[in-house]
Amino acid sequence: GGGTLLLVYAIYRRDPVFIAGQALSTFIYIRNLQFALRERKARKAG
Structure with missing residues (x-):
C-alpha cells in the first residue's frame, strides 16, 4: 500500500x-x- 511505497x-x-x-x-x-488472518482462520476452524 501507500506505506510501503513511502x-x-x-x-x-x-x-x-x-x-x-x-x-x-x-x-x-x-x-x-497477521492477527486478523489468524482470527479468521480460528473462526473457520470452529
Whole structure:
C-alpha cells in the first residue's frame, strides 16, 4: 500500500529518520494483518 511505497521512497532518499518511521508503521500494519488472518482462520476452524 501507500506505506510501503513511502518506505521505498525513504530508502531511495537514504533518510534514516524517514526510513525508521515508515518501517515501524509498515511493520505494525503487517502485524495487524497477521492477527486478523489468524482470527479468521480460528473462526473457520470452529
